[in-house]
Amino acid sequence: MSDRKFSTSEVKKINKQREDYNSLYYMRRLIKSIEGLNLLLRKRREFWENYHVMHDEFVLWGRYLLTFRGTIQEIDQHYLCGNPVEITTLPDFMKIISSLRTKEVTNLPTRSCVCSKCHKLIKIEDIAKGNFEPCGTQFVHKIC
Ligand SMILES: [Zn+2]
Numbered sequence: 001m002s003d004r005k006f007s008t009s010e011v012k013k014i015n016k017q018r019e020d021y022n023s024l025y026y027m028r029r030l031i032k033s034i035e036g037l038n039l040l041l042r043k044r045r046e047f048w049e050n051y052h053v054m055h056d057e058f059v060l061w062g063r064y065l066l067t068f069r070g071t072i073q074e075i076d077q078h079y080l081c082g083n084p085v086e087i088t089t090l091p092d093f094m095k096i097i098s099s100l101r102t103k104e105v106t107n108l109p110t111r112s113c114v115c116s117k118c119h120k121l122i123k124i125e126d127i128a129k130g131n132f133e134p135c136g137t138q139f140v141h142k143i144c
Contacts, residue, residue, distance in 0.1 A: 014053060018053055021044050022056045031086065033111070034111050035110075035111040038110060044070035045069070059090060062078055063128070064105065071105075073102035075100060076102065113139055116135055116139070120141075
């Protein structure tokens with residue numbers, strides 16, 4: 001925890017929030033939709049900004065790292081993990097690969113985000129497969 005002093009009730013609240021935002025059950029529910037994924041990321045980020053208490057780190061779809069400070073990074077070696085599980089802890093993921101190189105993902109599509117080339121929705125499945133990229137202020141499918 002940071003140098004800030006927290007009251008007992010604050011500490012209780014912080015611990016409860018941290019438990020929620022680091023629970024596989026809670027996260028599995030949220031990552032089923034783009035809206036949920038963005039909400040999860042926002043909650044984890046705000047929690048870090050407010051309290052500077054580190055999160056556990058997780059890997060989504062064998063492709064993205066959820067960092068201790070609430071950001072999301074793409075894992076360079078994601079192609080090595082074969083048939084990826086939805087979500088796993090970082091220590092479990094590290095049993096598959098020996099080193100981790102990542103780059104920050106600064107911008108994810110939001111709900112109802114439409115590909116500016118094919119005009120179809122960008123879905124959570126596209127994000128899971130990494131099939132999107134920024135194009136100006138919008139997004140396109142990588143394969144479009
Ligand atoms: Zn498209």
